[in-house]
Amino acid sequence: MTPLFQQLVLGLLIGGLYGLAAAGLSLVFGVLKVLNVAHGQLIMLGGYGAFWLFALRGLDPFASLAVVIPAALVAGGVLYWTLFGWVVRAPEETRVKNSLLIGFGLALALEAAAVRLWTADERSVTTGYAGAVLTVAGLAVPVVRLASLALALALCGGLHLVLARWRWGRAIRATAEDWEAALMTGIDVRRAYLLAFALGTALAGAAGTLVSVGYSISPSIGLEWTLKALIVVVLAGLGSMLGTFVGGLVLGLAEAVSATVFGGPYREVVGLVVFFVVLVARPRGLFVR
Amino acid sequence: MLEVRGVEAAYGPFLALSGVTLTARPGEIVALLGPNGAGKTTLIRCITGLLRPRAGGIRWEDAPLDRVPAHAIVERGIAVVPEGRRLFGAMTVEENLELGAFVPRARPQRAARLEHVYTIFPMLRERRRQITRALSGGQQQMVAIGRALMAGPKLLLLDEPSLGLAPRLVESIFDVLREINRSGVSILLVEQNVQAALTLSHRAYLLEAGRVAGEGSAAALLDDPRVRRAYLGPLAR
Amino acid sequence: MTGRRSRALGLATAAALATVPLVVRRDDVLNFLFLVLLSVTLAESWNIVAGYAGQVNLGHAAFFGLGALTTRALWIAGAPVLGAMVAGAAVAVGFALLIGAAAFRLRGAYFAIGTLALGEILRITVGNVRAEISTLPAATIAGYRLAHRYYLALALAAAAVAVVAALGGSRLGLGMRAIREDEEAAEASGVGALRLKLLALALSTALAGLAGGLFAYYHISYYPAHPFSPTWTFDALLITFIGGVGTVHGPVLGAVFYVFLKEYLAIRWVDFHLLIFGLLFVAIVLLLPGGLVEAAARLGALARARVLTAIRK
Ligand SMILES: Nc1ncnc2c1ncn2[C@@H]1O[C@H](COP(=O)(O)OP(=O)(O)OP(=O)(O)O)[C@@H](O)[C@H]1O
């Protein structure tokens, strides 16, 4: 069995990706009040984007972020126009429920499409440097995963800056807080919704790319990643991207501890149990400010 | 000039406004008075495009306003201090103010306007980096007025700006409104503090159960015994 | 449809289905019908809690799975299968009541994601504890009669439809729908929301547990975690929504349509049905919230109007 400290290192490394995965979901949920349960499937597609670019064009997966992120932005815009933009007209409670159903249908369709395009096999992008390992104080740190963690942090930080500094970033935050007040200050909230959804999708694409390098992807990973992202959102609350990132790290570490204590197969269960308990303990306080 | 003509507005089956007509001319302060539930806020929501009138029309500067999307109203030069202030509580004072100048027409002058708001409310300059939620009610009202001013409006709508404030603060807020009006901004002021509102304004409308029950110059209404009985009764000094 | 007419139609359908094994000797037909009937049961059971009481339970597979797990264990240990199934249903209901009070603190979408997590917790745990495939003993396989499974499935599906139909006209069902429309208002007008929701969940999970038992009785071998898979929940959800959520006939119609297309498409293109159903489902949520039942009703009304105008001329 892997010793605890090694587990913790690996947990921290994947925790960064949990944080990134959650950041996109949190942004969309916080701003549109739309729960996109197909978020994990968007991550999956991002991973296949990177995989394709690598397999067909030999593009380095980290470099492929420069393609995947803009493509995901556009895809997010299209999804908003065709699907989720219809839901935001409804009052909030119906909105969350309908978005859940739509996201669910979308998830099924995307997963089935991925199976047709890439088969159900597990894949990962194996670069020349995939096996490189740093050894720090006797602990093995896979270089690719370390780089992914750093990139995940950079992306969450970047999103934080965008929301804090950019004119429309502020408009997005204002819309998240009070969309009627945003309208009254002259913000086109539909546009803020569109931008937030596109940004959230772009983050999902980026997360998927990083997953495909350090870990592996298959058409069926969507649900698992949606759940991870949901767990982090529930743990970290809405509103702060850096808080969400830290929440991801915490989940990674918690999984590592539980894998050591209860055994590897129970790695997932602990996070889910915590998720359920926190959710029930704060059934309303969680998502409202 | 704002012209509201025969506006009807409803929440579901409930008719909140049944044929309201009023005008606000350039440079005027117009008070809109009435008891709770009269429909004052509903009228403000109609003017700001948050609620579509069921009948009637709203015109602004000789163009219809009631088909303009809500977010484009500010661009036309109408800003609002909404009921309950509706600030962005998790953002700083300065972010709130800057959002007031979000629309294109306000962007070029936003540094100058920010300076102007800080001159009117020096307190806000000290607290510009604070989270708005942490401010007192009076300070929040200043932020709300400042945010509306940042748009550089020609018409300023205020929905009960005195609500929940200490009398001294109300006085100073009303002084500020007078100053704003002197600089050429028309004001439509919704108030329950009838005495203060009539002292400040030029003209006033009385709204009751969704209809205009009376109108006239502020001075005449202040002297009208019926108004004194209905609105100023026990509070009249 | 009027109550009496639809009851007569239901009885006639059940009677016709009952004669099938006597007339048709082909296993593939029976297997297909079995799948339809199992789907009807599962979808109707989900429909009670989601369609009538408005609680989108995304952990429904957990109760199906618990029913399967319990039934299989008891049955293989020598208990009569019907008794084992009742025990399976009891376990499912017991678990439902155990977690229900906590889960129903959650509203709307939070209830949905909370129950999704619960379902996953059970699936992963069962997969870890009972990792080996479960296969029937050779003697049982030798005595396997498909017709027995078929009749059990028919009885169960008929019972599920009857339960939902009875619920639809009852005070209980009325209260549940009040909760679905506006829980606070229902509570204010004296409907005990939590009690009714728990009741809906108990009814729903009892049927799901029985359906799980039927699954355990039907399959010769499967991984014990398989009936816990969220795809069972998703099937129930798709069928119910496509057919018409919160109606008696919707899940029946949906199940026929779904299983037919699923089986038909699966022959040609693996998983292709999910692409179609995913998109169809989105379209129904957005454009036709009443599902096939509503579409049929509208078409019917249109046709009647046509006929009437034709007669008048
Ligand atoms: N969202 C709503 N849905 C249903 N009815 C509403 C809604 N908002 C207001 N009303 C009703 O419309 C009527 C007018 O309300 P409005 O808020 O315009 O009154 P008001 O004059 O602003 O009162 P106040 O002085 O209390 O602010 C009231 O009877 C109120 O109950």
Ligand SMILES: [Mg+2]
């Ligand atoms: Mg009001």
